[in-house]
Amino acid sequence: MSAKLRILVPVKRVIDYAIKPRVNKAGTSVETAGVKHSMNPFDELSVEEAVRIRERKKASVDDILAFSAGPAKSADVLRTAMAMGADRSMLLEHDPEKEGGELEPLAVAKVLKAIVEKENRNLVILGKQSIDDDSSQTGQMLAGLLGWSQATQASKVEFDGESVNVVREVDGGVETVKANLPMVITTDLRLNEPRYASLPNIMKAKKKEMKKITLQELGVDATKRLKTVKVAEPAPRKGGGKVEDVDGLIGKLKELGAI
Amino acid sequence: MAPKTLLLLPILTPLTFAWGSNQDLYIRDAVQDLDPYAVEAALRRRALIARQSQIVKAKRNAGRMVLSRQINARSPKAMPEPEPVAEADPEDHPFQQYDAGLFRRDGSVIPRDPYANPTAEAVTDPEAWFEGGELHAKRERILEAKRAVLREKRKRSFFAKKAELAKREAEAEAAANANPEAVAEAEAAVEAEVNVEKRETGSWFSWMKFCPLSRTLSTTPRRSYADVVDISSIPPTPIFHFSETESLMAESVSKFANEVIAPKVREMDEAEAMDPTIVEQLFEQGLMGIEIPEEYGGAGMNFTAAIVGIEELARVDPSVSVLCDVHNTLVNTAILKYGTEKSRKMWLPKLASQTVGSFCLSEPVSGSDAFALKTKAERTSNGYKISGSKMWITNSMEAGLFIVFANLDPSKGYKGITAFVVGKEAKGFSIAKKEKKLGIRASSTCVVNFDDVEIDGDQLLGKEGEGYKYAIGILNEGRIGIAAQMTGLALGTWENAAKYVWNDRKQFGQLVGEFQGMQHQLAQAYTEIAAARCLVYNAARKKEAGEDFVRDAAMAKLYASQVAGKVSGLAVEWMGGMGFVRDGIAEKMFRDSKIGAIYEGTSNIQLTTIAKLLQKEYTN
Numbered sequence: 017m018s019a020k021l022r023i024l025v026p027v028k029r030v031i032d033y034a035i036k037p038r039v040n041k042a043g044t045s046v047e048t049a050g051v052k053h054s055m056n057p058f059d060e061l062s063v064e065e066a067v068r069i070r071e072r073k074k075a076s077v078d079d080i081l082a083f084s085a086g087p088a089k090s091a092d093v094l095r096t097a098m099a100m101g102a103d104r105s106m107l108l109e110h111d112p113e114k115e116g117g118e119l120e121p122l123a124v125a126k127v128l129k130a131i132v133e134k135e136n137r138n139l140v141i142l143g144k145q146s147i148d149d150d151s152s153q154t155g156q157m158l159a160g161l162l163g164w165s166q167a168t169q170a171s172k173v174e175f176d177g178e179s180v181n182v183v184r185e186v187d188g189g190v191e192t193v194k195a196n197l198p199m200v201i202t203t204d205l206r207l208n209e210p211r212y213a214s215l216p217n218i219m220k221a222k223k224k225e226m227k228k229i230t231l232q233e234l235g236v237d238a239t240k241r242l243k244t245v246k247v248a249e250p251a252p253r254k255g256g257g258k259v260e261d262v263d264g265l266i267g268k269l270k271e272l273g274a275i
Numbered sequence: 276m277a278p279k280t281l282l283l284l285p286i287l288t289p290l291t292f293a294w295g296s297n298q299d300l301y302i303r304d305a306v307q308d309l310d311p312y313a314v315e316a317a318l319r320r321r322a323l324i325a326r327q328s329q330i331v332k333a334k335r336n337a338g339r340m341v342l343s344r345q346i347n348a349r350s351p352k353a354m355p356e357p358e359p360v361a362e363a364d365p366e367d368h369p370f371q372q373y374d375a376g377l378f379r380r381d382g383s384v385i386p387r388d389p390y391a392n393p394t395a396e397a398v399t400d401p402e403a404w405f406e407g408g409e410l411h412a413k414r415e416r417i418l419e420a421k422r423a424v425l426r427e428k429r430k431r432s433f434f435a436k437k438a439e440l441a442k443r444e445a446e447a448e449a450a451a452n453a454n455p456e457a458v459a460e461a462e463a464a465v466e467a468e469v470n471v472e473k474r475e476t477g478s479w480f481s482w483m484k485f486c487p488l489s490r491t492l493s494t495t496p497r498r499s500y501a502d503v504v505d506i507s508s509i510p511p512t513p514i515f516h517f518s519e520t521e522s523l524m525a526e527s528v529s530k531f532a533n534e535v536i537a538p539k540v541r542e543m544d545e546a547e548a549m550d551p552t553i554v555e556q557l558f559e560q561g562l563m564g565i566e567i568p569e570e571y572g573g574a575g576m577n578f579t580a581a582i583v584g585i586e587e588l589a590r591v592d593p594s595v596s597v598l599c600d601v602h603n604t605l606v607n608t609a610i611l612k613y614g615t616e617k618s619r620k621m622w623l624p625k626l627a628s629q630t631v632g633s634f635c636l637s638e639p640v641s642g643s644d645a646f647a648l649k650t651k652a653e654r655t656s657n658g659y660k661i662s663g664s665k666m667w668i669t670n671s672m673e674a675g676l677f678i679v680f681a682n683l684d685p686s687k688g689y690k691g692i693t694a695f696v697v698g699k700e701a702k703g704f705s706i707a708k709k710e711k712k713l714g715i716r717a718s719s720t721c722v723v724n725f726d727d728v729e730i731d732g733d734q735l736l737g738k739e740g741e742g743y744k745y746a747i748g749i750l751n752e753g754r755i756g757i758a759a760q761m762t763g764l765a766l767g768t769w770e771n772a773a774k775y776v777w778n779d780r781k782q783f784g785q786l787v788g789e790f791q792g793m794q795h796q797l798a799q800a801y802t803e804i805a806a807a808r809c810l811v812y813n814a815a816r817k818k819e820a821g822e823d824f825v826r827d828a829a830m831a832k833l834y835a836s837q838v839a840g841k842v843s844g845l846a847v848e849w850m851g852g853m854g855f856v857r858d859g860i861a862e863k864m865f866r867d868s869k870i871g872a873i874y875e876g877t878s879n880i881q882l883t884t885i886a887k888l889l890q891k892e893y894t895n
Binding site for chain 2: 096214215216
């Protein structure tokens with residue numbers, strides 16, 4: 017058995033995946049007021065994976081720490097993470113309304129780096145991207161800042177002594193990468209199926225610790241480097257046509273001059 | 276029971292006397308580490324003393340009356356006579372009896388145990404009640420400050436109060452001695468009451484049921500201040516304000532229902548059978564032990580959480596919802612509230628983890644007139660023998676445990692009705708016929724036969740002859756559950772139709788939901804659903820706060836079932852052909868809604884209850 021794992025699972029509160037996002041009137045961002053929010057689906061995968069690593073007992077897990085940076089309401093997703101199996105959590109309150117917009121990926125990576133160092137983590141599992149900004153940068157930046165190995169878009173994670181085998185889906189097949197701890201793993205859709213928080217676990221999560229921290233405490237400079245110029249809705253889709261069979265399809269394509 | 280209790284008494288008697296008649300709180304706090312049975316015995320002893328002192332108090336009261344009459348004689352305006360305590364007519368119909376306050380002699384509820392005394396639950400666990408939202412922290416601070424003040428006050432004023440009380444009582448007694456007639460009258464009244472109890476149950480100890488005896492001992496210091504914390508000045512919240520736990524739960528259950536149950540709804544309805552994997556997953560999610568405390572393997576949540584769960588399930592499938600509702604609000608509650616510690620330990624862990632429960636009250640001859648039931652029970656050498664037949668038994672196919680109401684002594688009428696716990700494997704137990712129904716078809720409803728089913732003595736639930744009280748009490752709560760099932764159904768079918776008319780269906784070049792005729796109907800229906808939900812959650816919160824909720828529960832169930840019927844019918848119409856075919860859920864929800872006006876008290880029974888309580892309030 018290898019070293020004990022001290023896992024960090026960053027989670028983000030985003031607009032629920034089932035909601036159709038709308039651009040606000042000013043055209044500066046997506047409308048978030050009065051919209052249902054939940055945990056970023058890729059982050060659910062990473063919480064689930066962390067809990068499964070513990071349950072599979074291939075590697076010994078010391079502690080699973082969930083972390084979120086965002087408005088005070090982000091406490092909800094941390095509670096969900098703890099109800100799913102995280103041991104404790106930390107919340108960095110950052111209200112995008114008051115503080116000039118969301119934290120940028122680099123700032124988040126810096127914050128995570130500070131947490132990793134402060135809390136002595138040796139494995140970070142995070143979603144490959146958040147479904148609101150779709151930047152898909154944080155994991156990679158974090159690995160770079162820490163100087164750790166990274167395995168992105170994991171569809172399978174296996175522990176083998178000190179090293180970790182991660183299977184990723186790539187064009188034309190799967191690729192297996194091997195790295196030693198400490199490392200950063202980002203999760204992809206087919207890694208696992210996240211559990212539902214069961215009622216007894218929801219009650220247990222109430223008793224788990226949720227610590228609040230600030231940017232100042234972490235000594236992270238979150239000055240904005242990017243400027244959002246404009247947010248616009250995609251052009252509405254033009255209705256397509258239906259064809260009866262293959263002949264119809266060929267006829268239609270010819271008619272449109274496509275073939 | 277009684278001799279064993281008496282044997283234990285000497286051990287704790289000195290302690291008991293040392294505490295005297297001071298608050299239970301101190302005792303409960305101080306004895307946490309002692310043997311609970313011994314402590315219970317001590318509490319019984321205390322209650323005995325309390326009863327004796329009741330006679331003394333009656334004397335003093337009589338004395339006070341004499342004093343006040345003397346004062347009145349002097350003043351020109353006569354003071355009104357003290358209100359007589361409502362006494363139930365024992366020959367009344369049982370429902371009427373309950374309404375008249377059978378459990379509430381001298382107008383107050385005497386808590387029997389923490390589950391029956393929701394005030395304790397509600398206030399002692401402010402997190403469950405008040406957490407979440409912006410006001411949470413504020414409320415917590417207020418509560419904490421109040422507790423601190425109370426603790427301090429109690430410390431300081433105890434001796435001062437004692438002295439003052441002694442003074443007042445001495446005055447009253449002196450007055451009483453001056454008027455022996457009134458005293459004799461009061462004494463006779465108290466004696467008569469005690470004698471009635473003796474006659475009814477054959478044991479002088481039976482009056483103990485009116486004392487907080489079977490109350491489980493507190494395990495948290497916070498709980499012990501429950502009875503005294505005044506929450507009246509805490510800022511009130513909207514009825515739909517959920518605690519953090521409740522909203523997390525609503526989210527989790529809704530996700531589970533939409534992802535796991537929804538794909539199977541149609542299939543289960545057509546097959547008229549519950550998918551066993553769904554039942555299994557309900558257990559896994561903890562949805563079958565919502566209110567069962569953690570020590571018995573449940574989730575240990577509050578009543579409103581159960582209501583939230585039932586409503587969320589009903590939004591997707593009212594059949595699954597009713598399975599969960601009957602199991603939680605009827606079966607689990609019955610054992611939790613009325614079972615002995617032994618039976619709780621025996622049944623609750625199973626009910627929370629693997630065994631579906633079923634509640635057998637109705638019979639071919641007794642529906643709304645529930646206590647006309649004909650199933651009989653007899654005592655045997657080591658237990659009881661049950662024979663009879665039950666009808667309309669929800670969950671009977673899936674259940675492994677049945678709460679059965681049978682009459683142990685028909686000569687006593689409904690007062691012979693006793694509740695038993697019967698396992699599916701019991702010899703002589705059989706499921707006779709599965710009903711083919713209009714709605715909630717995936718939920719099983721069967722005729723269940725008991726052919727001389729022999730059970731052990733410890734399968735008695737609570738006490739002999741108290742089954743009718745349990746049934747009334749449980750069904751009062753159960754109504755809120757059914758009301759939640761109905762509002763969930765209404766919400767589910769409304770959302771389904773709204774999505775269709777506002778996203779998919781176009782006529783005359785626009786979405787049909789754009790027409791004002793549709794819009795106004797959708798708005799009206801949603802308003803009615805919201806109104807019904809207010810009634811439901813208000814009843815649930817009142818129940819949790821330990822307030823009288825019988826009328827609220829009846830109104831909630833009545834109105835929620837009416838709204839569900841109306842909205843689900845309209846939803847079919849809004850969706851046109853798509854609502855009428857058996858592809859979507861619209862027609863299913865319409866069929867399912869009908870049961871809401873029938874089970875757990877028909878609409879007419881609800882109206883009767885509401886009217887009776889109103890009439891009582893408005894009768895001079």
